Amino acid sequence: xxxxxxxxxxxxxxxxxxxxxxxxxxxxxxxxxxxxxxxxxxxxxxxxxxxxxxxxxxxxxxxxxxxxxxxxxxxxxxxxxxxxxxxxxxxxxxxxxxxxxxxxxxxxxxxxxxxxxxxxxxxxxxxxxxxxxxxxxxxxxxxxxxxxxxxxxxxxxxxxxxxxxxxxxxxxxxxxxxxxxxxxxxxxxxxxxxxxxxxxxxxxxxxxxxxxxxxxxxxxxxxxxxxxxxxxxxxxxxxxxxxxxxxxxxxxxx
Numbered sequence: 001x002x003x004x005x006x007x008x009x010x011x012x013x014x015x016x017x018x019x020x021x022x023x024x025x026x027x028x029x030x031x032x033x034x035x036x037x038x039x040x041x042x043x044x045x046x047x048x049x050x051x052x053x054x055x056x057x058x059x060x061x062x063x064x065x066x067x068x069x070x071x072x073x074x075x076x077x078x079x080x081x082x083x084x085x086x087x088x089x090x091x092x093x094x095x096x097x098x099x100x101x102x103x104x105x106x107x108x109x110x111x112x113x114x115x116x117x118x119x120x121x122x123x124x125x126x127x128x129x130x131x132x133x134x135x136x137x138x139x140x141x142x143x144x145x146x147x148x149x150x151x152x153x154x155x156x157x158x159x160x161x162x163x164x165x166x167x168x169x170x171x172x173x174x175x176x177x178x179x180x181x182x183x184x185x186x187x188x189x190x191x192x193x194x195x196x197x198x199x200x201x202x203x204x205x206x207x208x209x210x211x212x213x214x215x216x217x218x219x220x221x222x223x224x225x226x227x228x229x230x231x232x233x234x235x236x237x238x239x240x241x242x243x244x245x246x247x248x249x250x251x252x253x254x
Contacts (some may be wrong), residue, residue, distance in 0.1 A: 062119065069094060141176070191219075192218050196213055
């Protein structure tokens with residue numbers, strides 16, 4: 001759907017390359033790099049550890065892989081003489097991007113923009129979903145009563161002979177509460193995405209200079225005893241399901 005080709009079980013060389021790059025990318029994204037907090041680390045220690053060298057190497061190989069994918073799609077479209085990238089004829093996401101206008105009035109998006117978007121989808125929409133799903137299954141198995149009640153709700157709302165559709169979600173209150181509890185206890189990105197202050201400000205008595213790198217600890221926020229109490233887990237109650245927590249958008253993830 002994204003690249004218009006299967007990369008598992010088809011083309012062993014390309015499949016192995018993509019899997020290797022994906023594993024290395026997620027390993028680097030999930031690792032703690034002291035150089036982000038201690039600038040001297042980059043000059044004194046990292047030359048011997050080689051973390052930034054690995055980052056540059058993975059970035060170079062990923063860039064080359066994605067460039068080949070974009071070039072293949074562009075050549076295929078040019079061979080078909082389709083200026084709109086095959087509108088209505090088995091288009092994938094790369095074909096759609098090739099047909100979109102770029103920034104600042106450019107006729108088409110350039111390759112750098114397309115590779116950045118593809119990489120964002122790989123890093124932000126693949127691993128995070130898998131991690132959240134794994135935690136949801138693990139916690140449900142550890143709490144059989146919660147799992148049983150979720151199954152009862154699915155049988156009642158959806159039925160055993162149908163697939164879950166988007167229209168069913170509004171009535172799956174208990175399942176929604178479980179998902180939000182998983183996000184609270186096991187956020188896929190514990191420190192969220194790094195932010196940087198655009199101007200000097202004061203927060204809770206602390207002076208924060210401009211261009212200060214800010215790390216938001218979502219893991220600690222979800223386990224703050226002053227907010228959530230001393231219990232490590234909170235199973236949604238019937239009262240929560242019948243009130244605004246289960247049905248509204250402002251359910252406080254607990």
